[in-house]
Amino acid sequence: MPLPIEPARDDADRAACARMMCETDPWITLGRSFERCLAAVSDSGRELYVARDGATVAGFILITMKGQFPGYIASVCVAPNARGTGLGTQLVAFAEARIHRESPNVFLCVSSFNHRARALYERLGFEYVGALKDYIVEGHDELLYRKTIGPWSDFTPRQ
Numbered sequence: 001m002p003l004p005i006e007p008a009r010d011d012a013d014r015a016a017c018a019r020m021m022c023e024t025d026p027w028i029t030l031g032r033s034f035e036r037c038l039a040a041v042s043d044s045g046r047e048l049y050v051a052r053d054g055a056t057v058a059g060f061i062l063i064t065m066k067g068q069f070p071g072y073i074a075s076v077c078v079a080p081n082a083r084g085t086g087l088g089t090q091l092v093a094f095a096e097a098r099i100h101r102e103s104p105n106v107f108l109c110v111s112s113f114n115h116r117a118r119a120l121y122e123r124l125g126f127e128y129v130g131a132l133k134d135y136i137v138e139g140h141d142e143l144l145y146r147k148t149i150g151p152w153s154d155f156t157p158r159q
């Protein structure tokens with residue numbers, strides 16, 4: 001049964017997402033504290049969506065629709081005990097549908113050491129664009145990916 005995905009409601013949701021992030025890679029290796037994760041998921045310029053399993057946040061996806069490259073998936077994370085069940089795929093599909101109301105492109109970055117996430121994105125149709133060398137920490141690159149439904153010139157926003 002797919003879990004319901006909806007906008008984060010309150011500080012408890014944001015704290016649950018920040019805790020999930022800071023306790024797992026890639027954010028451990030990238031040196032992201034709970035406070036920095038909380039700031040990221042609380043940014044009012046971004047949209048935070050959570051997957052609920054009863055009262056528990058089982059996963060989340062954070063996107064931004066602003067800037068020169070709107071439609072950027074800033075973070076996606078699934079609780080360790082819920083991984084490998086299709087929830088990550090479901091969250092990315094949800095974000096794609098949201099982004100395609102306003103943009104034909106979905107962008108994301110994945111850390112060069114995060115091989116399983118890379119495999120997942122490639123399986124979902126994301127194309128590798130290039131490496132941002134030593135982007136967050138020395139020794140690890142951020143790899144930019146894009147998935148598109150066509151050029152901007154053919155795109156009609158659906159608000």
Ligand SMILES: CC(C)(COP(=O)(O)OP(=O)(O)OC[C@H]1O[C@@H](n2cnc3c(N)ncnc32)[C@H](O)[C@@H]1OP(=O)(O)O)[C@@H](O)C(=O)NCCC(=O)NCCS
Nearest residue numbers: 026076077078083084085086087088089110116117119120
């Ligand atoms: C990446 C992530 C969101 C995928 O969510 P998920 O619910 O496990 O994904 P799905 O069940 O839809 O697909 C499973 C696939 O995800 C990928 N995957 C990446 N990291 C994984 C992990 N730690 N555990 C299980 N699967 C993982 C694999 O490709 C896996 O396929 P496989 O079983 O053939 O190896 C999740 O594993 C996670 O939160 N990882 C830690 C945070 C992270 O790396 N986020 C991405 C940052 S760019």
